[in-house]
Amino acid sequence: MNATQTIAIIGASGNMGGAIAKSLVKGNYNLLLQASQNEKVTGLVSELVAINPKASVEAIDCSFEASWEADIIILAVPYTAEKEIAEKIKEVANQKIVISISNPLNETFDGLLTTELSAAEELQLLLPNAKVIKAFNTTFQANLTTPVIKGEMVDAFVAGNDEAAIETVSDLVKTAGFTPIVAGDLTVSRTLEQMQLLLIKLTIKNNYNWHAGWRILLDN
Amino acid sequence: MYDIYFANFRKRVPLTYEEEALIKSYLSVKKVRKRQFLLQEYDVCRSVIFVEHGLLRSFSVDANGSEHIAQFAAEGWYISDLFSFLTEEPATFNIEALENSELVTISKLAHEELLEKCPKYEIFSRILLTDAYVALQQRMNANISKSLDERYATFVANYPDITQRIPQHMIASYMGTTPETLSRIRRRMASEK
Structure with missing residues (x-):
């Protein structure tokens, strides 16, 4: 039995943060739900305890403190807020896994704000001694609640440069109910972020109900 | 830090x-x-x-x-x-x-x-x-x-600041003895002082 890992979800009051917390609460993790005000996540804390009464879940208002206690840090904040958070947590994120879930969408949802580098690579530059892993960016919030669509388990792509960190995050993705697909090193995040832009554009154009997802079809 | x-x-x-x-x-x-x-x-x-x-x-x-x-x-x-x-x-x-x-x-x-x-x-x-x-x-x-008395004296000397912070049964466990025996040793050492 592994010593229980502590996961800090930074921005737990957001839709994605809350959905990720719910999908991880059945795993063997201590969850720290960070929001600028504790009141914003008290509802979430009781929801999580209702899902798993044995869960170790706590609200915390300081991203620095949350990251200090964490083994794994999930940045569930919009792309535009990542820089400020990264500066705050830099010292306590050293050598830790930091999961980048964001898609750097523009205001009209039809393009990306990034140019050459992906959001994940930019985050890695801001946190040079952390192990940045891209994950959960190709999944909609609805997928996190229901990771199976018409009997098919949705794939979740994972990219990063540190092998052990990729393995840990793949386990986490499995706990959340997805099939983890290791897509490659952190530069592959560029493709992953473009993939979700495409899915968002198609969802808007074709009126999918925001419960669409990626799945590689296999003949075996 | x-x-x-x-x-x-x-x-x-x-x-x-x-x-x-x-x-x-x-x-x-x-x-x-x-x-x-x-x-x-x-x-x-x-x-x-x-x-x-x-x-x-x-x-x-x-x-x-x-x-x-x-x-x-x-x-x-x-x-x-x-x-x-x-x-x-x-x-x-x-x-x-x-x-x-x-x-x-x-x-x-x-x-x-x-x-x-x-x-x-x-x-x-x-x-x-x-x-x-x-x-x-x-x-x-x-x-x-060494005798238990000597070993306890060594423990207190090696860990002077933390002896008070550790429950007695844990010190006993560290020494490979029972809390009862440790308590007898402590009483004896206190009376010898």
Whole structure:
């Protein structure tokens, strides 16, 4: 039995943060739900305890403190807020896994704000001694609640440069109910972020109900 | 966050600012709460832990479920399951926080890279391992050749600041005796003073 890992979800009051917390609460993790005000996540804390009464879940208002206690840090904040958070947590994120879930969408949802580098690579530059892993960016919030669509388990792509960190995050993705697909090193995040832009554009154009997802079809 | 870590380092090996920055980039800091585990038996021990603040213990559990404490680590001490860390075999020990603690940890990969990149770190690691070996030899010799009274006196001398912070039954476990016997020894020593 592994010593229980502590996961800090930074921005737990957001839709994605809350959905990720719910999908991880059945795993063997201590969850720290960070929001600028504790009141914003008290509802979430009781929801999580209702899902798993044995869960170790706590609200915390300081991203620095949350990251200090964490083994794994999930940045569930919009792309535009990542820089400020990264500066705050830099010292306590050293050598830790930091999961980048964001898609750097523009205001009209039809393009990306990034140019050459992906959001994940930019985050890695801001946190040079952390192990940045891209994950959960190709999944909609609805997928996190229901990771199976018409009997098919949705794939979740994972990219990063540190092998052990990729393995840990793949386990986490499995706990959340997805099939983890290791897509490659952190530069592959560029493709992953473009993939979700495409899915968002198609969802808007074709009126999918925001419960669409990626799945590689296999003949075996 | 790293103050005691580097003070402890510099006491043995002086460092330049650049060397300190290099070593720092490989370290991780972690806050843990009382009763939180850092390592569980049968898991592979992936890091060496330095205690910046607080108190940890390492212990094994026998077939009857009894705990046997191998080591305590307070401010300025290192703790790990070195056998598991070095061989990547499952750990013999559990490591648990006895108080809310602030730790500095170094993973095996980071440790190995630093050994390559930073000669001062290599010297420091050698001193650390030598010290650990000497401490182990002394503890082993005391266990096979000294009386419980002598061993308790040594414990109080080695851990003067933390004797008060550790419950008596844990000190008894560390010494390989029962709390009742330890309490008799303490009474005897107090009356002899």
